[in-house]
Amino acid sequence: MLIFEQSKTGRGTDVLGACDVPLVQLDVAHKRASTLHLAEVSEVDVDRHYTALAKKCHGVNDGFYPLGSCTMKYNPRLNEAVANLPGFTDIHPLQPAASVQGALAVMQMLEVALCEITGMDALTLQPAAGAHGELTGLLLIKAYYQARGDAKRRKIIVPDSAHGTNPASATMAGYTIVNVASGPDGCVDLSALEAACNEEVAGLMLTNPNTVGLFDKNIRAITELVHNCGGLCYYDGANLNAVMGQVRPGDMGFDVVHLNLHKTFSTPHGGGGPGSGPVGCKAILADFLPNVRVAGEDGARHFMRPAQSIGEVKAFYGNFLVYLRALTYILSLGAEGIKEASENAVLNANYMRVALADLYKMAYDGTCMHEFVMDLSELKKATGVSALDIAKGLLDNGIHPPTMYFPLIVHEALMIEPTETESRETLDAAIQVFRDLYRAAQESADTLHAAPQTTPVGRLDEVQAARKPVLRYDFDQ
Numbered sequence: 001m002l003i004f005e006q007s008k009t010g011r012g013t014d015v016l017g018a019c020d021v022p023l024v025q026l027d028v029a030h031k032r033a034s035t036l037h038l039a040e041v042s043e044v045d046v047d048r049h050y051t052a053l054a055k056k057c058h059g060v061n062d063g064f065y066p067l068g069s070c071t072m073k074y075n076p077r078l079n080e081a082v083a084n085l086p087g088f089t090d091i092h093p094l095q096p097a098a099s100v101q102g103a104l105a106v107m108q109m110l111e112v113a114l115c116e117i118t119g120m121d122a123l124t125l126q127p128a129a130g131a132h133g134e135l136t137g138l139l140l141i142k143a144y145y146q147a148r149g150d151a152k153r154r155k156i157i158v159p160d161s162a163h164g165t166n167p168a169s170a171t172m173a174g175y176t177i178v179n180v181a182s183g184p185d186g187c188v189d190l191s192a193l194e195a196a197c198n199e200e201v202a203g204l205m206l207t208n209p210n211t212v213g214l215f216d217k218n219i220r221a222i223t224e225l226v227h228n229c230g231g232l233c234y235y236d237g238a239n240l241n242a243v244m245g246q247v248r249p250g251d252m253g254f255d256v257v258h259l260n261l262h263k264t265f266s267t268p269h270g271g272g273g274p275g276s277g278p279v280g281c282k283a284i285l286a287d288f289l290p291n292v293r294v295a296g297e298d299g300a301r302h303f304m305r306p307a308q309s310i311g312e313v314k315a316f317y318g319n320f321l322v323y324l325r326a327l328t329y330i331l332s333l334g335a336e337g338i339k340e341a342s343e344n345a346v347l348n349a350n351y352m353r354v355a356l357a358d359l360y361k362m363a364y365d366g367t368c369m370h371e372f373v374m375d376l377s378e379l380k381k382a383t384g385v386s387a388l389d390i391a392k393g394l395l396d397n398g399i400h401p402p403t404m405y406f407p408l409i410v411h412e413a414l415m416i417e418p419t420e421t422e423s424r425e426t427l428d429a430a431i432q433v434f435r436d437l438y439r440a441a442q443e444s445a446d447t448l449h450a451a452p453q454t455t456p457v458g459r460l461d462e463v464q465a466a467r468k469p470v471l472r473y474d475f476d477q
């Protein structure tokens, strides 16, 4: 039952105290024309309603959540404790800089740490998400060519193994996309890339590890080819979980990179935010970074506008509390811990991959990074059980499904990212579930077509949900 359906006129309305400021009359233009529907419920109704909803959800705190490309790792409670300190939560973005020196120091320290981790010279924390970071990074590239009076570079090369947001962001930044195919090994086809490189290319966006979980073995050759035609190289670092502490985009020839603090750097996500997608860049792009940046030292930190700034990309200073979680995470792990985290992320993915490879067909051969992709098209042909059916079967076993039908270049794809925070026991249990489901596909396909049976809602009509979503509650029904 929706909270609105529990509403009883007059109930719970006395929680607001009497108004203690002078009443101001709004002019007609600013007044509502219709009644405002608010649920009139008591405090205990509200509490029970949302507690019941929370119990129906599956989160990282409930169980295994191997949602590929999303890095649903466990976020240490320490990060939350720090982000909840009143000295950080009870400040206002319009306070004078002199009164928030600590908060400015947090931003500066995080910038320094992320520059070190990515091999970049300067960084903005402002973008609110990964895709927002991509747009920001592309606007830096655009501003760079504009400042040089180079108007003919209007194309961005995007390999087909890129994350879907890459071509979308490049289009939003006003670029034309040049698609480059991957070879059978899942890596960028170098001769196709070479053919695409010319003086109209502003840059290349590379997702690495790419969406099939592979580190492009030709990465140096890729950045060289693009630089040789005068373009810049953008690194989609949302998947940095696999490589942090091991290699740095800056050392591999990249000029711009975005990170997803809400994936790699341990901010909870999946509930729609808030996130943070910082963008690091080489010195040649630093003057174009968004307004504002933090400058100065202890006691005299202040905000400044970079000389040729592309302007604001987000209100105030971005999602500040996410920075606290990221900085706490980085400082508590330290350089060694960061390195160990990525090693374990890759180890866990390969452990699962090898333990399933005799039954499930892997989309690509060889060692993967932090995630791997299975291709269930043969299973579907033989048994009628699809990737979707296996995903639904996982739900009945308390496991959140992997990413399905992505990347698009693999049919019947299941993309599994265990993350480094899972124990061997959890991985073994999940492997057993996958193996049992494979057997169930051979023996009782219908059970899987009917899954899930144990969740609050069963099999949804996904076509109807996508085509005719019901997103509003009709009060007059």
Ligand SMILES: *Cc1c(COP(=O)(O)O)cnc(C)c1O
Pocket: 069, 070, 129, 130, 131, 132, 163, 165, 207, 236, 238, 239, 260, 275, 277
């Ligand atoms: C998640 C992800 C993005 C987009 O990040 P958002 O925060 O969802 O906008 C971009 N690229 C890759 C590789 C990703 O995994």
